[in-house]
Amino acid sequence: MLREAIEGLTEKELRFKPAPDQWSIHQILIHVTDSEVSSTSRLKRVLAEDEPMLNSFDQDAWARNLGYDVLDREQYLLLFKILRSTMQTILDNLSDEQSERVGVYPDQQRFTFKELLYYRVEHVRTHITQIERVKQAYRKHLAGTNDSRSIRSAVFLVKMRDSLDSIFTEPKQSSKINEQVSCIQVYL
Ligand code: NI
Secondary structure (H helix, E strand, O other), X not given: OHHHHHOOOOHHHHHOOOOOOOOOHHHHHHHHHHHHHHHHHHHHHHHHOOOOEOOOOOHHHHHHHOOHHHOXXXXXXXXXXXXXXXXXXXHHOOOHHHHOOEEEOOOOOEEEHHHHHHHHHHHHHHHHHHHHHHHHHHHXXXXXXHHXXXXXXXXXXXXXXXXXXXXXXXXXXXXXXXXXXXXXXXXX
């Protein structure tokens, strides 16, 4: 489902950040996998150990300090897939009693395995929605760029017309006009 969310996207779109403090789709994908690494370990501990103490990770510090931009997205997507498929075998054999096993966070909040699993599903859903929002922001950004381009183009054409006007009064400038005309042809 993560792969489906990014199907057909260009590298530029994957690296686009809607705002300086917001993640790109590339960064979101690395985060989802890092979160999965940490949560898979939590899920396993709840099943294997007796009311283990769970911990969470500082997602912004990870994104900031682990150089998310240079990490290999393909490897991370593969890692995500492997984590989910290895957990699947455990889930297939899960008893009702096991799904009620409990883990405890440092603030004493208690969660059953079933609840923790539900949050896993929700986490990916939330980030897929976020990816869709970034895609929309990118399209808006592109549309904005096109607008300013057509304005620049219009300004250029007006300047062209002025030059053409002057050429009819100043025949000597014809080579300059030819240069400008070929410029427009390349741009179009
Ligand atoms: Ni998250």
